[in-house]
Amino acid sequence: MKDLFRLDDEVAVVIGGTGELGGLMAEALGAYGARVAILGRNPGRGEARVRQIEQAGGVAKFYAADALDADSLTAVRETIQADFGTPSVLVNAAGGNRPEATLPPGADFCNLPLDAWRDVFDLNLVGGSLLPSQIFGRAMVAAKHGSIINIASMSGMIPLSRVVAYSAAKAAVINLTLFLAREWATQGVRVNAISPGFFPADQNRKLLFNDDGSYTARGGQIIAHTPMSRFGEATELAGVVVWLASQKASSFVTGQNIAIDGGFSSTTI
């Protein structure tokens, strides 16, 4: 029981580990013993996270890859295999919204640009789950051992105002999670999603805070609707990702979408 959360035998791939939430998840997996491959497009941020993991006594390496490019993911998969062995944990944390796909206050939904909608679906659904699950999932199925963790969003459960394309894309990520969970349930691969609520990060800080640090109108509305009356901190995602990655701790858990949102999705008031 004491070893429930040890990940010493796991090779974890964290796509978007260059970002704020994915980077923290990579650190958590490294701290529990996984060899961590951080994938992303920004070597500076990726290498910085690798150093943090190493300073804490973990093993990690950065690999430049584009989640939307199958060839790039396949090439990197081969290198990781040679460096660390067969990946057994996949965290799909590449994703985010596009300003052009967000409706300004009072804007007409009918004018939402299709290009922006498609970009957001490509990033969150195709690069943020589909392609990496196909490319890394194949080896997991062959090894009959794996855990795929998709980072969806609370907005995929409750469509938020204005961010319509992002919410719809994350809803699709949750649906794909459930599909794949059933598809691979007897093949040793578990597939789950984490749906964070609001965690201030590069992609949403301007939406939540004014320059003087006070809440924007939208930030204030969110806090008013959150039973815990605060935003989340990236470290609050560490426990759930380690739990879902650990075959011992979550062996009978698949097809779940875990909301980490201070209670936001639990109330309509």
Ligand SMILES: NC(=O)c1ccc[n+]([C@@H]2O[C@H](COP(=O)([O-])OP(=O)(O)OC[C@H]3O[C@@H](n4cnc5c(N)ncnc54)[C@H](O)[C@@H]3O)[C@@H](O)[C@H]2O)c1
């Ligand atoms: N921050 C929040 O409040 C919040 C809430 C719910 C869900 N999420 C989701 O969590 C995930 C991580 O978000 P974050 O807040 O850490 O954002 P972030 O922007 O800090 O991290 C996303 C990372 O993905 C990388 N990325 C983007 N496109 C890529 C591509 N094609 N190939 C490889 N890497 C790519 C980015 O460069 C970035 O490093 C995203 O899927 C986001 O939608 C975030």
